[in-house]
Amino acid sequence: MESSAGPRRVTLAQVAELAGVSVMTASYTYNRPSRVSDQARSKVLAAAARLGYAGPDPSARSLRRGSTRTLGVVMGEHLSYAFEDPEAVSFLAGIADICAGHGYGMTILPITGAADDVQRIKSAAVDGFIVWTTSDDDPVLAAVRAMRRPAVVHGGPAVQGMGLVGIDDRAAAHAVGTVAFAGAERPAIVSFPLSRDRTSAIVGGADITEVLFPVTRERLEGYRRAAEDAGIAWRDVPVAVCARNDAAEAERAAAALLASAEPPDAIAAMSDQQAAGVVHAIRAAGRAIPEEVAVTGWDDAAVAARLGLTTVAQSLRDQGAACAHAALGREPDSRTAPWSIVRRASTRR
Amino acid sequence: MESSAGPRRVTLAQVAELAGVSVMTASYTYNRPSRVSDQARSKVLAAAARLGYAGPDPSARSLRRGSTRTLGVVMGEHLSYAFEDPEAVSFLAGIADICAGHGYGMTILPITGAADDVQRIKSAAVDGFIVWTTSDDDPVLAAVRAMRRPAVVHGGPAVQGMGLVGIDDRAAAHAVGTVAFAGAERPAIVSFPLSRDRTSAIVGGADITEVLFPVTRERLEGYRRAAEDAGIAWRDVPVAVCARNDAAEAERAAAALLASAEPPDAIAAMSDQQAAGVVHAIRAAGRAIPEEVAVTGWDDAAVAARLGLTTVAQSLRDQGAACAHAALGREPDSRTAPWSIVRRASTRR
DNA sequence: CTGTTAGCGCATTCAA
DNA sequence: TTGAATGCGCTAACAG
Numbered sequence: 001m002e003s004s005a006g007p008r009r010v011t012l013a014q015v016a017e018l019a020g021v022s023v024m025t026a027s028y029t030y031n032r033p034s035r036v037s038d039q040a041r042s043k044v045l046a047a048a049a050r051l052g053y054a055g056p057d058p059s060a061r062s063l064r065r066g067s068t069r070t071l072g073v074v075m076g077e078h079l080s081y082a083f084e085d086p087e088a089v090s091f092l093a094g095i096a097d098i099c100a101g102h103g104y105g106m107t108i109l110p111i112t113g114a115a116d117d118v119q120r121i122k123s124a125a126v127d128g129f130i131v132w133t134t135s136d137d138d139p140v141l142a143a144v145r146a147m148r149r150p151a152v153v154h155g156g157p158a159v160q161g162m163g164l165v166g167i168d169d170r171a172a173a174h175a176v177g178t179v180a181f182a183g184a185e186r187p188a189i190v191s192f193p194l195s196r197d198r199t200s201a202i203v204g205g206a207d208i209t210e211v212l213f214p215v216t217r218e219r220l221e222g223y224r225r226a227a228e229d230a231g232i233a234w235r236d237v238p239v240a241v242c243a244r245n246d247a248a249e250a251e252r253a254a255a256a257l258l259a260s261a262e263p264p265d266a267i268a269a270m271s272d273q274q275a276a277g278v279v280h281a282i283r284a285a286g287r288a289i290p291e292e293v294a295v296t297g298w299d300d301a302a303v304a305a306r307l308g309l310t311t312v313a314q315s316l317r318d319q320g321a322a323c324a325h326a327a328l329g330r331e332p333d334s335r336t337a338p339w340s341i342v343r344r345a346s347t348r349r
Numbered sequence: 350m351e352s353s354a355g356p357r358r359v360t361l362a363q364v365a366e367l368a369g370v371s372v373m374t375a376s377y378t379y380n381r382p383s384r385v386s387d388q389a390r391s392k393v394l395a396a397a398a399r400l401g402y403a404g405p406d407p408s409a410r411s412l413r414r415g416s417t418r419t420l421g422v423v424m425g426e427h428l429s430y431a432f433e434d435p436e437a438v439s440f441l442a443g444i445a446d447i448c449a450g451h452g453y454g455m456t457i458l459p460i461t462g463a464a465d466d467v468q469r470i471k472s473a474a475v476d477g478f479i480v481w482t483t484s485d486d487d488p489v490l491a492a493v494r495a496m497r498r499p500a501v502v503h504g505g506p507a508v509q510g511m512g513l514v515g516i517d518d519r520a521a522a523h524a525v526g527t528v529a530f531a532g533a534e535r536p537a538i539v540s541f542p543l544s545r546d547r548t549s550a551i552v553g554g555a556d557i558t559e560v561l562f563p564v565t566r567e568r569l570e571g572y573r574r575a576a577e578d579a580g581i582a583w584r585d586v587p588v589a590v591c592a593r594n595d596a597a598e599a600e601r602a603a604a605a606l607l608a609s610a611e612p613p614d615a616i617a618a619m620s621d622q623q624a625a626g627v628v629h630a631i632r633a634a635g636r637a638i639p640e641e642v643a644v645t646g647w648d649d650a651a652v653a654a655r656l657g658l659t660t661v662a663q664s665l666r667d668q669g670a671a672c673a674h675a676a677l678g679r680e681p682d683s684r685t686a687p688w689s690i691v692r693r694a695s696t697r698r
Numbered sequence: 699c700t701g702t703t704a705g706c707g708c709a710t711t712c713a714a
Numbered sequence: 715t716t717g718a719a720t721g722c723g724c725t726a727a728c729a730g
Contacts, residue, residue: 086433
């Protein structure tokens, strides 16, 4: 009777023996078929078929070659959270394109927020790392750096020894904020979380320097300057902090802003998803866009075109591709990506 | 000057030498810290820090242990397509839970539809495979089986030597179809693709036996029986085939059905996303739900509750977890998952 | 608690 | 075109 452990894995050596050739001839059959005679090759393949050889063992091959031909992508605290964000999905697709083109695999390294995240990074059999934007104090960053492989962060933070790919968030926020707040007297912001605990709140004159997510920090800084350019003091600008990047929470936050004693007449969001929620809240409150309340989004996703949102256009797909190149060690480590403002009917000008 | 290839990777042997201990003591420091004296451990860690040792090499460790501690997930033709489907995301989350709980990683194997998919399977350093539902003729299935590792398919097809996890789609379709078509005279179906080329069309009396996606085939079979139970011939049931599982295309398909000479008075969809599109089309056509047109979805996603959709409830998350268990070789290979009908206001009874 | 031996499966190097 | 030797970096098994 067969042992419950199942048959031992078939090795190249066994195939070679059955085929009556050396191990190297068998190896060449898989790696450089042109350097093997037709006769030898067919003997090897016949023997492999008879034994049920599964092909060269990936781990052994990685060890021998010194390369796994796989990139690791560190996707932030909640796997599903990352996948539910359509921009994150575009980013992954950009990475997948490049990996496929180079014959590389792609490993998603799900981060749970627990201490064993670091272990998962350490045991990842990958040649390079791509880290989706995170907070300045995320311990994952040090773990990735300690692996001493090519690594790149998307968005931020900037880490010594790691690449950085992303747009100039502060400049883009200043630009879109300027459009959003044109002619407004009471601008407001719907924001991503300010810290890793992801609490929701509405705060006035948020202390931007305390914000641990660099992307969020830079955007707030840009919005602050846009507000100040319009003659409005930062302490008078309410910031509705949402725990998650989705329309539903942004809608609730916007509804709260609109129901306040001094409702905003312009709302700049941090994603088109959020802006979509804001639009719903404004409509539900019976106000006109943009006459009574202007709205801006971010990313130029499909929903932005559908709702006529003024927004910041950037290609997360291209940025994913740039990150993959960097993680492959094929390109300068860092890159500032292009962005532009798309003006539509949700703003006054 | 440092070579452009960069410093050679630091090995455990170098760490051990600098620390003045044997390689095994260094190894134990990482793998069984309790079996090493505090003194030895701190010497090893100090040496590692001085040399910038990144920790045991994952590939070498996998080779030696005979296990990668990673599961591979084969996600179907388009990476982004898979991620955009919220049910697929739940499924992934279920897998991620189990992987995390067992200290396993999880590798997404993106399938492009090209010939090199098979190569990507063959070179995947994983202990087991989970295949997201695909067509009977998908060459990926043979490639996975050839790897001779624990493998499981979600949904279908059933493959000799591989596990199968999913619900009884035919029975569930029959049950929800019976509710959808109650009191209807002209039922219609909004369907997933019937073949891998993913063409859109409206067909009458679709030849179910030709459908290559087993999940779709089983659901159509169940709907057919429900229609026949209601006294309606299958050839009179229009099937609107959508290329993708999303609301937008389903809305267009439903609009076409509703604009026809004999508009349907009941529409059974294959996902809640599709059903949401159908609901929009019906509203746009100015018809009442369920009085003039009944609608059903599938999955009991958040949108189903929001729209009051009658639907089939199943837990993709639990099924993902079951697949992970099977791929870890820890459980009986196959499992029929539970489902139930959730009745809401979108149907006549 | 620590060390020695051995070899996981493969592909690079060099020789034939 | 083929083959022999070697070792990638690590850890199970055992001995001390």
